[in-house]
Amino acid sequence: xxxxxxxxxxxxxxxxxxxxxxxxxxxxxxxxxxxxxxxxxxxxxxxxxxxxxxxxxxxxxxxxxxxxxxxxxxxxxxxxxxxxxxxxxxxxxxxxxxxxxx
Amino acid sequence: xxxxxxxxxxxxxxxxxxxxxxxxxxxxxxxxxxxxxxxxxxxxxxxxxxxxxxxxxxxxxxxxxxxxxxxxxxxxxxxxxxxxxxxxxxxxxxxxxxxxxxxxxxxxxxxxxxxxxxxxxxxxxxxxxxxxxxxxxxxxxxxxxxxxxxxxxxxxxxxxxxxxxxxxxxxxxxxxxxxxxxxxxxxxxxxxxxxxxxxxxxxxxxxxxxxxxxxxxxxxxxxxxxxxxxxxxxxxxxxxxxxxxxxxxxxxxxxxxxxxxxxxxxxxxxxxxxxxxxxxxxxxxxxxxxxxxxxxxxxxxxxxxxxxxxxxxxxxxxxxxxxxxxxxxxxxxxxxxxxxxxxxxxxxxxxxxxxxxxxxxxxxxxxxxxxxxxxxxxxxxxxxxxxxxxxxxxxxxxxxxxxxxxxxxxxxxxxxxxxxxxxxxxxxxxxxxxxxxxxxxxxxxxxxxxxxxxxxxxxxxxxxxxxxxxxxxxxxxxxxxxxxxxxxxxxxxxxxxxxxxxxxxxxxxxxxxxxxxxxxxxxxxxxxxx
Numbered sequence: 258x259x260x261x262x263x264x265x266x267x268x269x270x271x272x273x274x275x276x277x278x279x280x281x282x283x284x285x286x287x288x289x290x291x292x293x294x295x296x297x298x299x300x301x302x303x304x305x306x307x308x309x310x311x312x313x314x315x316x317x318x319x320x321x322x323x324x325x326x327x328x329x330x331x332x333x334x335x336x337x338x339x340x341x342x343x344x345x346x347x348x349x350x351x352x353x354x355x356x357x358x359x
Numbered sequence: 360x361x362x363x364x365x366x367x368x369x370x371x372x373x374x375x376x377x378x379x380x381x382x383x384x385x386x387x388x389x390x391x392x393x394x395x396x397x398x399x400x401x402x403x404x405x406x407x408x409x410x411x412x413x414x415x416x417x418x419x420x421x422x423x424x425x426x427x428x429x430x431x432x433x434x435x436x437x438x439x440x441x442x443x444x445x446x447x448x449x450x451x452x453x454x455x456x457x458x459x460x461x462x463x464x465x466x467x468x469x470x471x472x473x474x475x476x477x478x479x480x481x482x483x484x485x486x487x488x489x490x491x492x493x494x495x496x497x498x499x500x501x502x503x504x505x506x507x508x509x510x511x512x513x514x515x516x517x518x519x520x521x522x523x524x525x526x527x528x529x530x531x532x533x534x535x536x537x538x539x540x541x542x543x544x545x546x547x548x549x550x551x552x553x554x555x556x557x558x559x560x561x562x563x564x565x566x567x568x569x570x571x572x573x574x575x576x577x578x579x580x581x582x583x584x585x586x587x588x589x590x591x592x593x594x595x596x597x598x599x600x601x602x603x604x605x606x607x608x609x610x611x612x613x614x615x616x617x618x619x620x621x622x623x624x625x626x627x628x629x630x631x632x633x634x635x636x637x638x639x640x641x642x643x644x645x646x647x648x649x650x651x652x653x654x655x656x657x658x659x660x661x662x663x664x665x666x667x668x669x670x671x672x673x674x675x676x677x678x679x680x681x682x683x684x685x686x687x688x689x690x691x692x693x694x695x696x697x698x699x700x701x702x703x704x705x706x707x708x709x710x711x712x713x714x715x716x717x718x719x720x721x722x723x724x725x726x727x728x729x730x731x732x733x734x735x736x737x738x739x740x741x742x743x744x745x746x747x748x749x750x751x752x753x754x755x756x757x758x759x760x761x762x763x764x765x766x767x768x769x770x771x772x773x774x775x776x777x778x779x780x781x782x783x784x785x786x787x788x789x790x791x792x793x794x795x796x797x798x799x800x801x802x803x804x805x806x807x808x809x810x811x812x813x814x815x816x817x818x819x820x821x822x823x824x825x826x827x828x829x830x831x832x833x834x835x836x837x838x839x840x841x842x843x844x845x846x847x848x849x850x851x852x853x854x855x856x857x858x859x860x861x862x863x864x865x866x867x868x869x870x871x872x873x874x875x876x877x878x879x880x881x882x883x884x885x886x887x888x889x
Contacts, residue, residue: 269504314488318495
């Protein structure tokens with residue numbers, strides 16, 4: 258999904274490669290890019306499920322609609338489309354307003 | 360409580376332009392923006408802008424953004440990011456959420472330039488992951504270097520839908536269709552034409568019936584609508600897609616103004632709820648101004664001018680310049696704004712059916728309904744003439760505010776005149792030297808060079824080309840006509856790339872000579888995915 262070379266923008270400049278976890282699984286992304294971009298690069302579409310159980314993903318990508326919120330480092334309702342990825346982040350699918358009850 | 364002469368809310372094209380004007384007049388200016396980076400949506404605009412030289416025409420949006428930022432920094436404008444303005448109170452008090460704190464600021468004048476947000480429409484499955492705003496697609500690919508999807512359907516044929524549709528192709532995505540419930544394409548014909556010629560179909564009077572999929576999108580069905588906007592049974596079509604982009608308009612983000620007590624109006628022409636304001640952008644609250652999309656949806660070029668006007672007016676309001684001087688400066692900006700607000704897409708002409716151009720040429724129904732000009736009508740326009748030797752073919756047939764082609768031609772082959780919405784005329788009495796500057800400078804990519812005399816039995820056609828991989832001399836491919844239909848073999852004769860062309864490459868291909876007036880796109884035989 259990543260664009261390696263763009264006809265107008267040329268080479269896409271990114272931060273350094275970092276590791277983070279998504280529901281316990283280790284994934285790779287670039288530091289400073291939105292969490293949602295790293296998730297998309299890994300093919301992940303579903304960010305959360307509403308209380309009634311219907312899936313949601315990125316809609317506006319600029320932090321307005323809050324459809325893409327997830328639990329990040331234990332904090333719920335984090336807008337992943339505008340929150341920069343950092344090494345070691347713990348990202349979890351959000352169910353309602355929390356992680357899945359165990 | 361920190362004080363400024365002027366607080367600007369929003370660091371997009373309007374806000375930055377306003378701040379620069381204010382600072383120029385000696386005001387102490389702070390700009391607050393909720394985003395991590397300034398520039399608003401400008402840095403996602405990778406296409407060349409329209410207008411004339413004074414509007415920075417033929418410069419790509421992100422470069423205009425770079426310039427604005429540099430100017431703002433050099434003149435001492437303070438830009439404060441990750442700062443969400445949450446309230447405007449009496450006496451110009453502003454509350455701002457920075458990190459987890461609410462901070463109080465006070466200004467003597469405020470300019471609100473908060474822009475707009477994307478609209479959405481409902482259909483079955485519209486909340487599924489994979490249904491995104493067209494702006495979201497732009498953000499993903501042009502800011503973050505990631506494709507929004509592999510196979511995409513675009514809903515909406517306004518300029519946003521058309522421009523983002525083209526950018527999806529540039530990013531290496533497959534665009535299966537552009538769909539719109541309206542009977543006519545809403546955006547510029549030239550934007551539609553550059554998408555149509557690559558083979559993307561337009562489905563007008565169609566809408567989405569359902570976005571299909573369980574946990575995310577796997578397909579979409581569309582159907583034709585009748586005059587009551589109901590699906591006509593038997594017209595349903597299915598596409599396998601992983602993404603649907605919605606380009607169904609923008610709404611002004613005017614909530615802060617309502618909160619501040621400004622008189623508001625519901626104005627569909629302006630895209631929704633907007634504050635009432637005078638020609639300086641001043642609202643019913645003295646010293647509180649608006650600029651850009653928040654006061655009515657337009658585009659970035661006019662937003663920048665509105666920003667300048669409100670910045671100048673605020674400086675006068677605070678006593679940093681006298682009224683006479685202010686009127687003079689505002690007058691210049693207004694003239695520039697008016698030249699953009701002409702033509703068949705001018706504000707106020709929304710929804711009107713315009714049948715002839717200002718010059719009296721018929722407006723192409725094909726272009727409005729299918730996205731391309733028919734072969735039999737193209738030669739009716741003043742930019743398209745048969746001539747010997749190399750010459751431009753200017754397929755610009757609607758009155759839109761743009762004139763870089765005229766400025767680009769050193770031989771004066773292209774005439775528009777003083778009114779920048781006039782159709783370009785090709786003057787055969789001038790000698791085209793085939794430099795290609797007009798091809799590269801046309802923001803609508805609607806100029807081609809044609810030479811029927813270079814080689815017996817063949818036509819040489821030069822087209823603007825902005826895709827990867829870049830074909831090279833000797834490559835064989837397929838020539839597509841304006842509708843995107845394959846019409847024969849094509850061989851690449853030359854690919855010219857120059858800094859002055861700004862990433863628009865000039866690809867010259869050779870086709871059988873009866874195809875010279877038809878072939879408008881080169882499809883590579885082996886389209887390597889990016």
